[in-house]
Amino acid sequence: MTQLTHDRVATDAEIVAQIDEIRADLGPRSEFRDPAFLGRLARRLEASSPLGGVPIVQAFVEDLRRFGDEGRMTRTKAIVNDPDSGVILGLFDASYFPSLSLDFMSYRTLPTDPGLAEGYPSPTMPVVSKSRSEGFIARPVVALFPENHIDGTQESDDLIFYFIDKLVDRHLGTTKLLIEEIMDPDAVPLVRAASVDELNVAASWWVRMHEFHHRQGDMPLPEFLFAKRSKALAGLEELRCDVSGMMACRSDARLAADEAALASEFILVERLLRYPVEGATRPNYDAVASQVLFTFLLEDGGIEIRDGRIYLTQDFYGVLRRYLDEVAAIESLIHDHPVEAVQAELRGFAHRYVDYDEAARDYRHMPYFSAVKERLGI
Template identity: 25%
Template sequence: MTDVLSLADRNDSRGAPVVAQPAWRSLKAAVEEIRTWQRADGSVDLDAAGAPPRASVAAAVSAIAAAVEELSPLLPHDTDYHRALVADLRRWADAGFGVPDFLDSLLAFEPARERTDGRQHLVVFPMYTQNGNPDRNLEAVVFRMVWPDWLAELEATRYDNPLFCGITFEDFTSGYDTNSAVLFPETVAVREVPERFSWGAIFCDREAARFRRVSRAAVELLGVDLPDEVRGLMDDQLRSQDAFVLWDLIHDRAHSHGDLPFDPFMIKQRQPFWMYGLEELRCDLTAFKAAVELQSEGVAQAIDVQHAILLDRMFRFPVTGERSRNYDGLGGQLLFAYLHRDDAIRWTDNTLRIDWQLAREATGALCTEIEQLYRDGIDRPKLVHWQAGYALVSRYLAPHPASKWARGAEALDLTKQPRELVDDVLPDEFPLSMFFEALAKKLKNVIAETRGIRAAA
């Protein structure tokens, strides 16, 4: 059964708001000050021209530590983490503000150990923000867990994912005033990478807010006639958040489920970006298929997941971000082209028409095609598998006319290692179609407005 909490009720359901405390404002101000002094690796060069006095940096770090100690009693579940955080901050200061190492506090932070809906967490880490700031600046974030009973039951009984955390923003420093919607331990500056991580968090409120803003604009531009249930989804932030947290739960676990010819998250491999695009799309389509099953069983959020995947993938993904090896954009282009080929969508008389039932069937077929690619890939050499992936994509998307990969093996220097052949991939190997070029221009300002977006009730 769907929780009936309003957005405001859910956000206030556990504990006094940390962000309302003067100590949070002091902490945030000190972090923002330190960020201006840090280099890309997170260090502060005290000998550089115009560098701040060591005493000023030390005072700012001390202010952060003091604020954490003052706020920590509001968050007793994070006591061990906050104690380790203060120790890491002071050790960084004592060592002269070199490249930061927050491994001890990172290992002490375990939000997935007890996922309680509405629970607050305060974290401070030197980190880069994915799709945001590439430098390992100090960041501070206050967030709340999204773990309603219906989601907890599905995770416990159907979609086991013990490391996954759905979360929402309370407040954040500048690294999250960007397009970043994840909090991953892999981004934190540490002396050595742990053998495994114990959590991964996705801001479903930002994802939902971006989806709502961009989808509404695209629907208006394209004249899409939406069913009432889809329009209701785009008008409701909490409902959209619930769709995204379920989507993300299933997507995340899909990376390590199925016939996989490679490292599940591709972290240790250098591959052409279309392979990353196919992997992300496979995981989204896996979530789509699961949502179709859940809908037949009466799970209220399941139909919303299907609509969110279709609209976000088709409208926002292809026109968001730079065109340089944009694998999420490629996946969105591929889904749109596949549905268009099967007449599930038609662009006629400057109006986009969606056959929702046919789109559901075609989406499942595309997932099956990618799954077959993966199954066959288990018996292929790496380069042959990459070529097969290229062939799949290029059946539906036109490669760049200058592409070496499009001309086949004879155009590639096969004396090179496969990872070296990645350099022969063009930055925009599969350019936008004329349809998406026009849409990108019209949605440009809307996309820009979603930078750093906060959820609206």
């Protein structure tokens, strides 16, 4: 690795300032994998004192110079994947995180419950940001996945970062309002009373459960990521993981009971209440997932709407189990049918429960949540 010598190592604030200055005139995203562009970026970083003394910058510069031959960000990811480094740096290209380009973050990790880590292992890193460049500030960027780097790859040991402070901010800013305005006043008592520190724990449990369940079932990720890229199928996958996480938190006696109970409520309100109001003009895939959940629960007797509020019925968790069973039955077809046939079955299942605009070939917000969005100004 090329050793870059400078007088001192920059502080996090100085790194952020330098990265923000460079990213401001970085150039078009279409050039992000062009060797000439990457060479210019490497030289600019190398010349930017005191960035060159930062180990992850050194690794990043070396990867940029070798990208034309190797097509990988191996050295950079080795540091990103080391939890003790406490830093993330990369050149990112993800359509669902358009604010990300050249970006840096420093973070602190959150403690992990040993029983959760042992029973539901995954390369998930729940963190709280310390310093971050402009791209990471954007509201939609609540996570970072290995394939978001320009090499577009994900290895089994690559860390998946979730920015818990942003998830909790969303909860406090939007979900809490929805709980008060449209939920049964007696429902989810634990999440209503939770402190910020307790919400941090609950959100950490959520993302660990979520990533673990992505890797379970007949069509796990990342193996079947290629087959689940559409809004409908991505939404079903997100919902499958969250419902599985809720059910595990309620039923697994190995888990710390208080934390698991709070996590189950937290997942429920985020998935059932907040995601349906996300997306300014058209629902995103998470909102589509929550449309499926809401309609499935309503039609199958898991929830009732009374005076504009959502009430959970006694059969709520039984209905969730039936949802998981139906999706699992469809995905099990992958062993005997081509992937296109299973995709069609999953899409047909999803479209039974969503508001799909055939003319626009996209989804609409459901009337119930459209009215909520308008009334509450979300």
